[in-house]
Amino acid sequence: TAQVVPRLSGVVEAVKVDLGEQVKQGQVLAVIASTDLSERRSEFYAAQKRLALAQKTYRREKELWEERISAEQDYLQAQQALREAELTVANAKAQLQALGSDAGKPDALSRYELRAPFDGMIVEKDITLGESVNTDDQIFIISDLSTVWADISVPANALSAVRVGS
DSSP: OOOESSOOOOOEEEEEOOOOOOTTTOOEEEEEEEEHHHHHHHHHHHHHHHHHHHHHHHHHHHHHHHHHSHHHHHHHHOOOOOOHHHHHHHHHHHHHHHTTTOOOOOSSSTTEEEEEEEEEEEEEEEOOOTTTTTTTOOOOOEEOTTOOOOOOOOOGGGGGOOOOOO
């Protein structure tokens, strides 16, 4: 059993499942419009643009330094700027992945898809279209009902009738 909570706050744009419905791992349960996600994706794309510029500058400075036209310091500064830009992109990408967002999907900057963590059944649903949700809101409970435990009380005089597997 898992309590499903959004990793980002936002407004519910769509609810894709109903109470009692079977879901598969990775299936979209709800879609949330999140300004936090929009900001993080924008930071990622801006970091990618800065990286592209740093790569171009580095190649140019390296070529000029190899031809002894430019100072080694300019080349080393370009190299350092390139490394910093690479780290910034990697960090922004890791943050998006930690949120369960695909960094390579620019189609909807603010769209966050809440997905099922495993195969199971929706046993509790507390979400409606247009509702504002936060990161501490439990909006679904999913249970894997393929294996169920039963805790039962058996009177002492009926114990002889109880068998494993019955």
